[in-house]
Amino acid sequence: MKREFAVIGLGRFGGSICRELSSEGMEVLAIDTEEDKVNEFKNIASHAVIADATDEKVLKELGIRNIDHVIVAIGDNIQASILTTLMLKELGIKKITVKAQNDYHEKVLNKIGADQVVHPERDMGKRIAHSIISNNILDHLELSDEHSIVEVKAGARMSGKTLIDLDIRAQYGCNVVAIKPINKKEINVSPMATEVINKGDILIVIGADKDISRFEKQLVVDDE
Incomplete structure (x- = not known):
């Protein structure tokens, strides 16, 4: 059975999620x-509609209660993001993921019951920073404020051990929770x-950020 999602806000972040889920x-x-954004996704999403998600009546008419997971990806309008999240919570949506603009926004979202709060720009910045440290660091995913999981390529210091x-x-x-051998x-x-x-x-590799940082600097380094 297909899972049903709703993406509110079709900017870069929301649009990317919409495309990926649809694919x-x-x-x-x-x-x-905005009509132009909705038109862009008419042939991508199952349904694309122009609507104000801060209006509870509109959400009910869209049948939002039947959706398994709603992603609130509203851009710069923090008030609209908070109001929409609050409406969805009151309507009993099973899972609500919300894009936060800053730490204050995140605190409010957590208080009103958002199930997951994401900072796409901040998190992408962290991932890029870790990849800059070493070409051997392929990916870095934050699990919580203090723990992460990293994907690293073994270099000369690890080889044969x-x-x-x-x-x-x-x-x-x-x-080390998994290894994908090169051959x-x-x-x-x-x-x-x-x-x-x-x-x-x-x-x-999974661990506390401070431990992973030490691991990256001392063992996962670029080969000479």
């Missing part, structure tokens, strides 16, 4: 107050301590 075969209701040799958990406080398609989830790492293998 994955999901039912998507796209909502925006086992997880026991590297002792990443004891030395850095991080855990295999399969991902090795929960690898054995005797697993030998080769240069070019992809490691998925």
